[in-house]
Amino acid sequence: MKIIDAAHVFFDYVRRDENDNIEEVSHALRDLNLTIEKGSFVCILGHNGSGKSTFAKLLNGLNLPKDGEVFVAGMPTSDESKLLEIREAAGMVFQNPDNQIIANVVEEDVGFGPENIGVPTEEIWRRVEASLSAVGMLSYRMKSPNRLSGGQKQRVAIAGVMAMKPACIILDEPTAMLDPNGRKDVMRTVHELNERDGITIVHITHYMEEAVDADRIVVMDGGRVVMDGTPREIFSQVEELKALSLCVPQVTELAYELKCAGLPLPDGILTREELVKELMPLISGTSSAEDGGDGK
Secondary structure (H helix, E strand, O other): OEEEEEEEEEEEEEEEOOOOOEEEEEEEEEEEEEEEEOOOEEEEEOOOOOOHHHHHHHOOOOOOOOEEEEEEOOEEOOOHHHHHHHHHHEEEEOOOHHHOOOOOOHHHHHHHHHHHOOOOHHHHHHHHHHHHHHOOOHHHOOOOHHHOOHHHHHHHHHHHHHOOOOOEEEEEOOOOOOOHHHHHHHHHHHHHHHHHHOOEEEEEOOOHHHHOOOOEEEEEEOOEEEEEEOHHHHHOOHHHHHHOOOOOOHHHHHHHHHHHOOOOOOOOOOOHHHHHHHHHHHHHHHHHHHOOOOOO
C-alpha cells in the first residue's frame, strides 16, 4: 500500500528583484516520480542541490508543486482542506532541532503538536509519556530543552512528531549537526520506530553509513530520481555514485579498492563483518600457500 505518491512533479525556486521582477528561476524538481510503501524505511541520497530537501517539503504541504501532484495517505497536498490531515499523517523532523523546539519544558514541547490538532488533554499526556518513552527521554520530561545535548534535542523533536501519531515521519538530515554518538542515538531511535511501530520513515541524509540498514535507497540528481534499489544494489555501483558526486560507506570503498587491486571480492559489501567474512578465506589460503600448503 502506497503512503506517498509523487507523480510528474515539478518545482521551481524563483528569485525576484525589489520591483518583483523575476531575476532567476532555479528548477529544483523536474518530472519527479516516486512512490513509497507504507511501513518501509527509505533513504534519499543526493548531493547539495539535487532536490532531496525540496522533495521533503512537498510531503506535508510546506511547498506545493508547480506541476504534478503529491499524494500523502491518498490525499493530494494541493487540497488546502486536507492539509491538517496530511500534516497529521506525515510529520517532519528538520536538521536543526532548535527550529522545532518551542517550549521551556520537554513534556510541554512534546504535547504542543497534539494540543494544536485538538487532542483531548488526558490523551495528550498519555501520548507525551508514550512518545518520550519510545525515544528514551522520559526521565528528561521536566528538563529544559536548553540543557540537553544535540542528540537529546533531536530525540525530543522526534517525540514531538510521534505524539501526533503520524503514519510517516520525514527526516531532513536530522543528524547533520550531531556528533557520532548523537547520530547513533537518533538512528537507533528511528529504526526502532519503524520496526516496532510500523511507522514509515523517509530519511534524507548525506551520511552513507546511515543508509546501509534502509529497506530502499533512492538517489536524486538534477531534481529527478536517477537510482532506486536496495542498499546492496545501490552501493555496488561505486563509480556511478562517484559520478554523481556521492561516496559510499567506508567499508564498501575499502572492499572496492581491494577488488580493483585484484582480490576476488563481491560487489556491495556493506559492513565490516561482511568484509572480514570474505577476507578470511583469502588470508587463510595465502598463509597455507606460503607455508607450503601444510599450515606449518
